[in-house]
């Protein structure tokens with residue numbers, strides 16, 4: 001639990017203006033001068049989700065500016081993120097010209113991280129991303145009229161049948177079939193997945209954890225009126241085509257030639273080359289999020305391999321004593337395994353909600369050399385309660 005002194009200091013900082021001039025961070029910027037207690041007006045959502053950071057929703061990513069601050073302060077030449085998630089560390093490292101490596105157990109997260117950090121020929125991308133949409137539009141006019149076309153874009157996948165309206169299914173499956181004709185197939189898969197997420201039979205106010213499909217009109221808490229269940233994917237495909245292209249273009253203006261490598265593996269055993277890396281990362285939270293399940297639509301639609309049994313600290317295991325012991329064991333194994341690849345004196349920078357005090361550096365061959373606490377301003381979703389984050393700075397011993 002957070003003691004009163006820490007909570008008091010955070011509360012005091014919370015009344016002052018937090019750091020927003022990220023470029024001003026230098027190696028000698030003292031850790032205690034870092035006020036990272038951003039409120040919405042200090043670091044609005046559009047900045048936290050700038051360029052490729054919002055190519056696809058992802059529950060549990062950290063604020064990119066947090067990574068930027070510590071990369072600017074410690075100036076590594078290579079970073080490694082053993083829990084790469086949606087690729088925040090890799091994107092920020094690349095923007096600063098730092099080579100990076102990431103690992104994740106979820107193949108969808110690996111796909112997303114690769115798509116965010118890939119190089120694109122924008123002219124080809126622009127041509128293809130609109131062409132696939134236009135081809136879908138042509139097919140769309142034949143849906144329901146032509147039984148042969150309908151059969152072509154049907155599936156016996158139970159998840160897809162349950163969570164998408166019949167017309168939505170056809171649109172998604174048609175787009176999916178067309179992807180093979182293009183150069184940037186992974187990027188199109190991300191556009192498709194994002195559209196599928198929005199086109200599920202879910203209410204507008206519960207996109208994160210829907211329990212049952214919404215097949216009838218409903219009173220919408222988000223819009224304060226009666227809303228209709230979603231009956232198409234095309235409007236989302238069209239919207240996210242434009243948005244994706246803009247985001248890729250924006251990032252390409254600051255993208256550097258720094259190398260990015262992403263592994264789909266378990267971080268307890270992934271084989272890395274000797275890396276002098278620093279490790280800015282945020283481990284899975286204990287018992288809060290299922291990292292595969294949050295993108296279930298993508299796994300089903302793209303037929304992706306599911307490795308959820310290897311997730312550390314999944315929500316479905318809860319926060320019981322047994323879940324905590326398994327979580328600590330998993331995190332320790334990752335740190336010990338990764339430590340072997342780190343150079344002497346390399347740093348691990350770990351962003352955690354450590355309310356159970358589960359992180360002990362000496363158990364895994366590190367010493368704590370600094371710690372910054374911050375209050376997380378949670379404005380999204382309907383989750384409530386104060387939420388603190390600690391940034392632990394550990395040195396390899």
Ligand SMILES: C[S@@+](CC[C@H](N)C(=O)[O-])C[C@H]1O[C@@H](n2cnc3c(N)ncnc32)[C@H](O)[C@@H]1O
Pocket residue numbers: 058060061062063082083084085086087088089103104105106109265266267268281282283284285291292310311312
């Ligand atoms: C809190 S998220 C990381 C989010 C990331 N920092 C970002 O900004 O997107 C934790 C990640 O750890 C991954 N993970 C869980 N168990 C793992 C394991 N055994 N090996 C590798 N990755 C794992 C999850 O799939 C998830 O993507």
